[in-house]
Amino acid sequence: MMHLISLKNIYSKQLPNMPKEYIVRLLLHYSHKSVVLLKRNGTVMGGITYRAFTPQGFGEIAFCAIASSEQVKGYGTRLMNYTKEYAVTMDHLSHFLTYADNNAVGYFTKQGFTKEITLDKA
Numbered sequence: 207m208m209h210l211i212s213l214k215n216i217y218s219k220q221l222p223n224m225p226k227e228y229i230v231r232l233l234l235h236y237s238h239k240s241v242v243l244l245k246r247n248g249t250v251m252g253g254i255t256y257r258a259f260t261p262q263g264f265g266e267i268a269f270c271a272i273a274s275s276e277q278v279k280g281y282g283t284r285l286m287n288y289t290k291e292y293a294v295t296m297d298h299l300s301h302f303l304t305y306a307d308n309n310a311v312g313y314f315t316k317q318g319f320t321k322e323i324t325l326d327k328a
């Protein structure tokens with residue numbers, strides 16, 4: 207719970223247009239999971255929160271952020287790779303969807319996301 211609250215603080219700093227109440231509601235909701243990136247000393251550096259739609263085989267990334275002092279050091283890529291691995295092995299998902307902020311499109315493209323949805327429409 208403490209890690210989730212630290213992650214909430216990072217999200218609300220990094221995503222200033224998102225209302226804090228909205229972040230808390232999704233982050234603490236049982237249908238959402240969060241992968242948290244920790245430093246060796248236990249400090250939360252960032253995380254990804256997603257909702258698994260297991261029967262349909264995809265997950266929806268709701269939030270993704272790295273603390274500003276730790277950005278552009280490769281942690282965002284590492285975090286995404288761990289999250290993908292977890293979602294594939296534990297939730298049996300094959301795809302992630304997200305509604306990205308304009309200035310995060312570059313990051314998501316580098317993580318293999320496409321603007322065209324390649325999933326079957328149904």
Ligand code: COA
Nearest residue numbers: 220269270271272277278279280281282283309310312313
């Ligand atoms: N625009 C374009 N490219 C970006 C980028 C951005 N905003 N942020 C990172 N990149 C690039 C990096 O240059 C790097 O490229 P390279 O592999 O060619 O060197 C690559 O993406 C991965 O960078 P990395 O260091 O692994 O990412 P990060 O730790 O900086 O984390 C974010 C990326 C997006 C998670 C981080 O910048 C962040 O928290 N931003 C604010 C919150 C946000 O916008 N979240 C996404 C919407 S929910």
